[in-house]
Amino acid sequence: MAACSKPEPPPAPPPPKVEAPAAATTYTPKPSxxxxxxxxxxxxxxxxxxxxxxxxxxxxxxxxxxxxxxxxxxxxxxxxxxxxxxxxxxxxxxxxxxxxxxxxxxxxxxxxxxxxxxxxxxxxxxxxxxxxDGEGFLAPKALALTSADELNGARICVQGGTASETNLADYFKARGLKYQPVVVKTEAEARALYQNDGCDAFTADVSALASSRSVMNTPNAHVILPTVISKEPxxxxxxxxxxxxxxxxxxxxxxxxxxxxxxxxxxxxxxxxxxxxxxxxxxxxxxxxxxxxxxxxxxxxxxxxxxxxxxxxxxxxxxxxxxxxxxxxxxxxxxxxxxxxxxxxxxxxx
The missing domain is CATH 3.40.190.10 (Periplasmic binding protein-like II)
Structure with a gap:
């Protein structure tokens, strides 16, 4: 009987040891x-x-x-x-x-x-x-303008030292149009000049133009043209x-x-x-x-x-x-x- 008995199978090997993943490092920013x-x-x-x-x-x-x-x-x-x-x-x-x-x-x-x-x-x-936002143009409603391209040869008020000044030059140059820049220091100066016929149109970001128009003597006499010439985030x-x-x-x-x-x-x-x-x-x-x-x-x-x-x-x-x-x-x-x-x-x- 002993000769007929089968030896017991060897024990199963233990599962391979899996190393635990290293703990994620946490970055600590320096105080502001x-x-x-x-x-x-x-x-x-x-x-x-x-x-x-x-x-x-x-x-x-x-x-x-x-x-x-x-x-x-x-x-x-x-x-x-x-x-x-x-x-x-x-x-x-x-x-x-x-x-x-x-x-x-x-x-x-x-x-x-x-x-x-x-x-x-x-x-x-x-x-x-x-x-x-984006740069646009404010002009008298009486001129009945439909595009900034109709401002060829116009005097345009623009604030110096701003992106508006550069965008204005780029836009007119790219289209072969001419204009006379009337450069001022502040939005208030541009608004005052524009209202007193010191320029034919006023360019700035559309939001700034809407702001300026809201405090003019006759806001409804002026329109923001549909032309937007830049991206201003x-x-x-x-x-x-x-x-x-x-x-x-x-x-x-x-x-x-x-x-x-x-x-x-x-x-x-x-x-x-x-x-x-x-x-x-x-x-x-x-x-x-x-x-x-x-x-x-x-x-x-x-x-x-x-x-x-x-x-x-x-x-x-x-x-x-x-x-x-x-x-x-x-x-x-x-x-x-x-x-x-x-x-x-x-x-x-x-």
């Missing part, structure tokens, strides 16, 4: 010196246009108002918890970058187009596009030597855009922070996760900006849109997924 300076002094220094209705202007009481002003208030709310902790410095087109580089302001929020020469050559960083700018501060301003702006996309407003933010089942809303408002930590901010930085200043649509409507004197259409500044899609798009918070 700009944020530290802002917190130490207790207020944000913001550079704005000296006076552009709808975008940046001091009202009869001396309080600053406007679309670009509200962007700075949102940054103050995100960083300091107080949207009113801002001091505004009016800056011309020629001194705006110098003031930023010199540390006189923390953020430049002043109808400034994002271009390669400025981004790479001015020692500044653009943060996020807040307004998609406008963005707040910061110094190039503080990448975390760049991210702080950038993600404050994106939070405002995401708020509109997700249906969050200044009126609903508090309730949604507590009760929303949507993970995207909860992350935006700081209820889940701590996405403020890499920026050196509290988890609810987005909530503070939205609750105190408003979502992007609220800021747009009350300053330059349907709730304002300018009555600008959303156009390119509509959300990417709107019924009439625009270019406004923010990366996700996750």
């Amino acid at each position: 010196p700009t944020l530290a300076a802002v917190r130490k002094r207790g207020w944000l220094a913001c550079g704005v246009n000296p006076g552009l209705a709808g975008f940046a202007f001091a009202d009869d009481r001396g309080a600053w108002r406007g679309f670009d002003v509200d962007i700075c208030r949102a940054v103050a709310a995100a960083t300091l918890g107080d949207a009113n902790a801002v001091r505004f410095t009016p800056l011309t087109a020629t001194d705006r970058f110098t003031a930023l580089r010199a540390g006189k302001i923390d953020v430049l929020s002043r109808n400034t187009s994002w271009t390669l020469a400025r981004d790479a050559g001015e020692g500044i960083d653009f943060t996020a596009i807040t307004y998609f 406008q963005s707040p700018a910061v110094r190039q030597d503080d990448p975390v501060w760049t991210d702080i301003v950038r993600w404050t702006i994106y939070s405002l855009i995401l708020a509109e996309e997700l249906g969050v407003s200044s009126k609903t933010a508090a309730d949604l922070q507590k009760n929303s089942p949507d993970p995207r809303v909860r992350r935006l408002l700081g209820a889940d996760g701590d996405f403020g930590a890499p920026l050196g901010l509290k988890a609810d930085f987005g909530y503070q900006a939205i609750a105190q200043v408003g979502a992007y649509d609220e800021i747009f409507d009350r300053n330059v849109g349907k709730g304002s004197a300018l009555k600008l259409e959303r156009g390119h500044n509509a959300l990417w997924n709107a019924a009439q899609p625009g270019l406004l798009y923010a990366p996700p918070i996750r």
